[in-house]
């Protein structure tokens with residue numbers, strides 16, 4: 007062990023070993039891994055080692071596909087067997103909705119280029135897995151590249167391949183303490199102190215404690231998990247091939263062959279947390295006592311699904327623990343305010359995801375950003391609210407219990423809610439508001455006409471469709487009122503504020519009293535934000551953006567902040583409402599004697615609105631005459647009451663974010679995580695329109711210029727009119743032209759004013775001309791579609807600029 011390394015990876019499970027491997031493989035020298043006991047001594051040694059294709063987040067599904075390919079690669083590179091059993095895998099659907107969902111999932115795989123999957127009938131499923139009872143099964147999805155590995159062999163293969171590339175592995179050496187230094191971190195270990203530029207928390211079951219060593223409270227908790235191993239099963243022993251990995255979603259089990267018997271794993275509905283503050287330091291290669299009463303129901307379903315189990319002897323029970331984040335995805339990336347501290351933890355399926363996590367993290371450290379959009383596993387998708395132990399208990403428990411339970415796109419889950427509420431929350435609730443959640447904040451999604459209204463969970467248009475239609479109509483015809491607390495607000499001030507903003511944003515900056523749409527780019531020219539910059543005058547600026555990116559953006563701002571710039575996230579202190587619609591100005595004029603008539607489109611200024619001294623910007627995501635009225639949190643209720651009273655005779659109606667999503671689609675306005683992500687460029691998404699090419703240097707300029715002058719991006723963003731039935735596109739559905747896949751949907755919905763099922767989509771340039779006939783799979787069914795001119799509603803933008 008040396009006294010100085012560039013990187014210290016803490017933890018020798020499958021994740022730490024993969025991170026080490028990728029760092030070394032990508033060329034970093036002086037990297038070491040420190041393991042408390044021996045490699046695999048956490049969750050990794052007793053995992054079932056299964057890997058399968060499915061993940062609700064297509065970006066994570068793509069990284070899983072990368073891991074599966076990598077497993078055989080590291081075997082070759084290291085000479086260490088990973089015990090690969092590429093048996094193929096089946097995912098079973100046991101309800102009509104699940105079967106539809108699986109059919110749409112199959113199409114989404116096509117969008118992300120995973121071609122080796124196909125749908126199968128129950129009969130085919132039965133043939134593929136002869137010990138399976140197909141009772142109640144409506145269909146399944148077969149994937150060639152599913153199976154299982156030997157877990158210990160895999161971890162050693164990563165480690166050995168890392169060593170071959172110059173990395174070091176130090177076992178039997180616990181990290182005791184971390185101390186931040188100007189150069190990085192002092193890593194105090196049992197064998198001495200190491201100075202490191204970077205430390206990586208890959209401590210698995212101990213991730214919580216290794217977070218606390220740096221003053222971080224990570225939203226992660228272990229839960230216990232069972233599988234059983236049987237004695238030899240004659241029906242399996244008699245086969246001339248291995249049975250496939252099978253996931254029975256409605257049965258809450260996964261199954262694979264183990265020697266000549268079976269392994270049956272259970273996602274317990276009655277979940278159990280284990281050592282929420284992290285495993286004891288002396289926890290070794292040991293198991294927890296099995297708890298069969300708790301899993302009785304799932305076991306019964308498993309024994310019905312695989313009748314051979316009824317006669318099989320159980321050779322072994324495994325009840326072990328592994329870690330979960332609130333949404334079940336990993337926590338990866340740099341931690342805001344802790345330069346040089348990186349996370350690679352809460353990896354629920356290390357043998358399936360470890361490769362992708364290692365690759366992304368190594369790219370991030372070496373190149374400043376990962377190649378793919380990994381927001382779905384970025385540690386910055388959570389904020390301080392998620393440090394709360396009860397929040398972690400509820401959300402991780404909910405994820406675990408629902409691991410195999412179908413969640414509909416319009417379904418709201420209860421764990422950890424309500425937690426953060428805008429001040430007018432109770433009043434909006436009394437007015438019928440139904441809420442979604444964004445970064446812990448309750449945001450109104452629509453206003454139900456009666457307290458008894460219950461939205462039906464569905465893959466199609468729900469019974470809230472007419473409610474949203476009415477809300478859209480009010481915005482288009484009279485005026486709508488929306489709680490805008492669900493946008494982030496950052497205040498930028500100080501003598502160098504303007505210089506910093508000018509360098510950080512790719513757009514020109516607005517003059518005093520003006521606002522401007524501002525793309526933000528990384529050095530490589532990828533998008534980092536679709537922001538709005540407000541210049542309130544006298545050196546005070548605001549940046550507004552997507553609420554759930556608060557921590558993510560703040561991490562970026564702080565990492566790039568320069569001297570003379572003060573930056574504050576004021577999203578909790580400043581909230582507001584927006585007025586949008588032809589009557590918006592009439593409402594506002596009743597409440598202010600300020601020069602509201604003179605406020606131009608994209609203008610902003612301070613106005614008295616009723617009793618409130620408000621910061622008002624004239625812009626609208628809905629594409630109407632619109633005003634965003636910002637106030638202090640303490641004035642939120644008063645602002646709402648004031649606006650509702652003034653708008654009563656002007657047709658004012660409160661609306662929610664579901665209506666806003668429809669309204670903005672009719673204007674072909676993209677939004678973050680759909681049309682704009684950190685994997686996309688300005689040229690692909692039309693964001694280049696807002697770039698201030700002649701303003702001088704800014705972050706990402708060279709790369710953006712290269713894209714522009716190199717003929718532009720091969721894919722472009724278009725608007726589609728889909729001949730849909732009773733469901734609209736949602737995102738990632740494949741788009742076809744004459745049987746060839748030419749792109750995918752970024753987002754979709756119904757445009758109530760234009761009466762069309764709309765989508766925005768990234769398609770090949772040669773399929774992007776207006777009028778091009780295409781087709782799209784919507785909930786698994788192929789529907790005709792056509793490229794239409796952008797902004798089907800009010801293409802000239804007159805409604806916004808009366």
Ligand SMILES: Cc1cc2nc3c(=O)[nH]c(=O)nc-3n(C[C@H](O)[C@H](O)[C@H](O)COP(=O)(O)OP(=O)(O)OC[C@H]3O[C@@H](n4cnc5c(N)ncnc54)[C@H](O)[C@@H]3O)c2cc1C
Nearest residue numbers: 017019021042048049050054055056181210326355356357
């Ligand atoms: C019963 C069961 C079945 C499973 N089945 C599957 C499956 O089929 N497929 C799949 O992909 N996943 C499966 N998993 C999950 C899988 O085990 C985990 O996702 C994976 O092991 C996580 O790896 P890790 O490297 O993050 O953590 P761990 O394996 O817990 O490794 C963390 C390591 O860090 C070390 N460490 C911690 N603190 C320190 C410190 N202070 N100093 C030095 N070293 C430290 C520990 O000793 C440990 O070795 C299963 C888990 C269980 C319990």
